[in-house]
Amino acid sequence: MSTAFIALQDVDEARPLVEAAEKDNDGLQLEHHPAMVRMVRDKEIVIRRETVEEITGRDWEPQDIHLVLISVGGNIDEGDDYFRVYWNN
Template sequence: MSKVFLALQDVDEARPIVEAALKDNPGAELEHQPAMVRITAEDRLVINRDTVAEISGTDWDPQDIQLVLISFGGNVEEDDDAFSIYWN
């Protein structure tokens, strides 16, 4: 199995995304680094629109992840309902 990762700025706007990622991806690991957070998971990491919206209390568009995104490792699939990183 290969690990995928998502690195986000450690800012208030990213906190609901991080919380949603950990909630929706059992086994995902969170690592705090200076000014950034890194989430790793085996094979696939999914950030669901509804989970982020529920946590933040506002509507969230998966494209908004671009505002806090630093880097990622894996293939990206993005639609109206989720932002996913995976390995084939």
């Protein structure tokens, strides 16, 4: 099975995204590096708008992830309510 990853800047704006990913993706592993948090999981990682908004108490647009995004491993699927990185195999 292929491993998906999302690497974000380790800044205040990214912390709710990491927390939301932990809530919505069982088995998600975090790797902390200087100035970066890398989220790793088999097959897919989904960050849901609803979960981020619940954590922050304010509106969040999934496209806003690009402000703190460093890199991804996998295919990207973006919708109005989620940001998803996945592998088909």
